[in-house]
Amino acid sequence: MQEIHDTVAAPARIGVALAGIEQGAPVELDLRLESVSEGVLVTGTVSAPTVEECARCLAPIAGDVEFDLTELYAYPDSATEATTEDDEVGHVVDDTVDLEQPIVDAVGLALPFSPLCTDDCLGLCVDCGVRLADAEPGHGHEKIDPRWAKLTAMMPTDQDASRTEEGRA
Template sequence: MAGKSKHGARGITRGGHQSPFVLDISRLGMRPGSMITFDETVSSPSRIGIELIAIPEGAPVDLDLRLESVSEGVLVSGTASAPTSGECARCLTPVTGDVEIYLTELFAYPDSATEATTDDDDEVGRVVDDTVDLEQPIIDAVGMQLPFSPVCREDCPGLCPECGAPLADFENDAEPHGHDVIDPRWAKLAAMKPVDEDRPDPDAGGRE
């Protein structure tokens, strides 16, 4: 048995489930070797990623999956890809890109040996009411795949430590960007108003 889903075509449907990553597998059946392929673009139900970069909520996620019935459950394998957006870890300018993850997940049938010998905290999912939920596996895989410190370019110089301006903005200037740094011990003196040398000295009268 095999079928294919393409933007609502026959095969796997999500039915009334809220998350687009919850797939209805009722047509797959439980006979080992039965297979259904799933090729569809869905909207990300939430922001998926890490602090500085992620798949935005509502972004298109391309799913290219194969669901196969095995003796203990349903084996899901394939890829998920989506655009990403975030900010550079060095200069905080916007960065965009793409991420692609590879999935190989087993979802145990109710009352199977795998279901009976694994806990809910284990890395084995469950088939629930003829559905499999890929949301957490996708979240985990995306978090592992994305760079912890994304950069706008490999040689990004970052921000000026004095004024916070992106140093890349000054790369074509004739003079390097910089600031006069005053020794804090002399800061109070630098803030004082200079003495006007043209002002007459009141104590100078009568001097020879």
């Protein structure tokens, strides 16, 4: 058995479009490698800082991800290696195991699919794109239903109404 407590740099960006671990970010490994009859069993936790973007307002969010890792790596010529497909189980190659793919897979499952800066985030204004959390109270835009748009040209403007009032006086 061997225990590993180490911090390594992320080799590439890991994650989904709105959330992930940036390339070069510190990834903390707290792992235990045990020799079992069919291979090496790797268990422990992995944690790293994340960079996320709110799915509603696109504000940057700093966070952390931590997850448990349990992975079996088959010894060469073992029954496990002989009875499994190449992509089903990892393999011990030259007395080493490659943890990159299991970590990438686990990060993808641990990160939120639609991260939010707050649970009640209002998002962006659909007309002007301003972040509604930063907009003035009552922010809105006057919209005219396209079915009635031609009638607005027939409506008197405020200037026309004031001229009519002056003509009566």
